[in-house]
Amino acid sequence: MKAKTTELFGNPTPIGLIGLAIGCMVLAPIEFGWTSGADPQAWRWMLLTAGVLQIYAGVVDLINKNVLGATTFTVYGVLWVCNSWVTSAAMPADPVTKGFIYLVFLALSMFLLIGFLYVSRNLALVLVEFNLIFIANLFALFNHDLHKPMATIIGILLVLVAIQCMWAAAGAVINSMVGRNLFPQGPAPLSKTTGQENMSDDFASVKRHQNIREQIVHVLYQFWEKHGFEFTETTLVMDTLKCGKEELVSDFQYLYYKGYVARDEESYQKNPDAPKRVHLTAQGLDYYTEAQMNKFKF
Numbered sequence: 001m002k003a004k005t006t007e008l009f010g011n012p013t014p015i016g017l018i019g020l021a022i023g024c025m026v027l028a029p030i031e032f033g034w035t036s037g038a039d040p041q042a043w044r045w046m047l048l049t050a051g052v053l054q055i056y057a058g059v060v061d062l063i064n065k066n067v068l069g070a071t072t073f074t075v076y077g078v079l080w081v082c083n084s085w086v087t088s089a090a091m092p093a094d095p096v097t098k099g100f101i102y103l104v105f106l107a108l109s110m111f112l113l114i115g116f117l118y119v120s121r122n123l124a125l126v127l128v129e130f131n132l133i134f135i136a137n138l139f140a141l142f143n144h145d146l147h148k149p150m151a152t153i154i155g156i157l158l159v160l161v162a163i164q165c166m167w168a169a170a171g172a173v174i175n176s177m178v179g180r181n182l183f184p185q186g187p188a189p190l191s192k193t194t195g196q197e198n199m200s201d202d203f204a205s206v207k208r209h210q211n212i213r214e215q216i217v218h219v220l221y222q223f224w225e226k227h228g229f230e231f232t233e234t235t236l237v238m239d240t241l242k243c244g245k246e247e248l249v250s251d252f253q254y255l256y257y258k259g260y261v262a263r264d265e266e267s268y269q270k271n272p273d274a275p276k277r278v279h280l281t282a283q284g285l286d287y288y289t290e291a292q293m294n295k296f297k298f
Contacts, residue, residue, distance in 0.1 A: 118191070
C-alpha cells in the first residue's frame with residue numbers, strides 16, 4: 001500500500017492487513033448473531049488486532065512517508081479501538097451520534113477508494129466492501145426492521161474483507177521474497193500513466209527518463225550476469241534499446257554521477273570521443289534489485 005519511497009522501516013502493510021482480517025473474523029460471528037459482542041475474548045481480539053496492529057502499521061507508514069497507508073490504517077485502527085471499547089462496556093450508543101460517525105467514515109472510505117483504485121484491484125474491492133458496510137450500518141441504524149438482514153449482509157462483507165486482506169498480506173510478504181507473483185492482487189483499475197498525453201510536459205519528461213534509466217540498468221545487469229564487472233561499450237546498450245547516443249547520454253551521466261555505473265577512466269582519457277566503456281557498480285546492482293522488488297509492493 002505504497003508509492004515508491006525510501007523506507008526507514010520495513011513495509012508494515014502485511015501486519016496491518018492481518019490485524020484487520022482477524023478483527024473482521026471476530027466481528028462477523030457477532031453480526032451473524034452467533035456470539036455476543038460483550039464476550040471479553042471478542043472485544044480484546046478486536047482491540048489488539050484490528051485496533052493496535054492497524055495503528056502501528058499506520059504510524060510506520062507515516063514514518064515511511066506513505067500517506068495513503070498511514071491515513072487508512074491509523075483512522076480505521078482508531079475506529080476499531082473505539083468500537084471495541086464501546087462493545088466491552090456494553091454502552092448504549094446514541095443513534096444520531098453513531099449515524100454521523102458512520103457518515104464521516106463512509107465519506108472517508110469513498111475518497112480512500114479513489115486512491116486504492118491506483119494500487120490494486122484486490123484492495124480497491126476491500127474499500128468497496130467497507131463502503132457497503134457503512135451504508136448497511138446506516139440503514140440498520142435508522143430502520144430497526146432492517147437490523148437483522150443488514151447485520152447478515154455486514155457479516156458476509158466482513159468475511160470477504162478478511163479473506164481478501166489475508167490474500168493481500170500474503171502477496172506483500174511472499175511475492176517480494178520469491179520474486180514471483182504467487183498471490184496476484186490484480187492490476188490497478190486506474191493507472192497513473194493513463195492519458196499520458198494530458199500530463200504536463202515536465203512530468204512526462206521525468207517519467208520518460210526514469211524508464212530509460214531503468215532500461216539501461218537492465219541491459220547492464222544482463223551483461224553483469226554473464227561477465228561480472230568487466231567493462232562493455234555503451235554501444236551495447238544503444239543497440240539493445242535501439243536508441244541513439246543523444247537519447248541516452250543524459251541518463252548515462254545521471255547513473256554515472258549517482259555511482260550506479262562506473263566508467264573505464266583510462267580508455268576515456270586516451271580517447272574521449274570513443275564509445276565509453278562502462279559496467280554496473282555494486283550500488284547499481286542494489287538499485288536494480290530494489291526496482292525489481294518494488295514491482296511486488298503495493
